[in-house]
Amino acid sequence: MSVNPAIRHDWQLDEVQALYALPFNDLLFKAQSTHRAHFDANEIQISSLLSIKTGSCSEDCGYCPQSARYDSDITPEALMPIDKVLQAAQAAKNQGASRFCMGAAWRKPKDKDIERVVEMVQGVKAMGLETCVTLGMLTDEQTLRLKDGGLDYSRPIRYTGACA
Ligand code: SF4
Structure with a gap:
């Protein structure tokens, strides 16, 4: 893997404090300049998110309407059939999503x-989209299974269970 020499990992506290203290527009200018040096200035990455299993979660995240412990307007839904997920993925792609x-x-x-x-991930990838999941707490084996299945990104929160 090549390392970009422009990326620093040796920031000192006084340098960080100087950045923090910059006037807002100067900071914005610096951020834009750095972004433009490394990325297409006007390209944005578009993701689309689908809830593939909704509500009735046994966790107790106090802010989350999907927890079974709270009275919310959510109608619980079991894990969606794969064909419905792939239809939604195709619609997202047609609307410009890349993930x-x-x-x-x-x-x-x-x-x-x-x-x-994993079947969903493979179907979505076959359409040429990147894949991302948030599934709650995963074991190491489950994480590897998803990786081997082709998953690109995930938010497997291992400590609190908070996944939304
Ligand atoms: S944030 Fe995730 S883990 Fe927590 S209650 Fe909501 S769905 Fe469940």
Whole structure:
């Protein structure tokens, strides 16, 4: 893997404090200059997010309407069929998304759930989209299974269960 020499990892506290103290527009200018040096100035990455399993989560995240412990307007839905997920992914691609994110209201998915998500990941990738998931707490084996299945990005929160 090549290392970009322009990226620094040796910032000193006084340098960080000087950046923090910059007037806002100077900071904005610096940020824009750095962004333009490394990326297409006007290109943005578009993601689309689908809830593939909604509500009835056994976790107790106080802010989350998907927790089964709170009274909210959410209608719980079981894990979506793969064909419906792929239809939604195709619609997202048609609307310009390059990444499709799938979120499930699980505290801790079962291995058989992960196998279905892997099928979804593979179907979405076959369309030429990047894939992303947020699934609650995962075991190391589940994480590797998703990686080997082709997953590009994930938010497997291992400590609090908070996934939304
Ligand atoms: S684990 Fe995720 S879905 Fe479940 S209550 Fe917490 S934030 Fe909501």
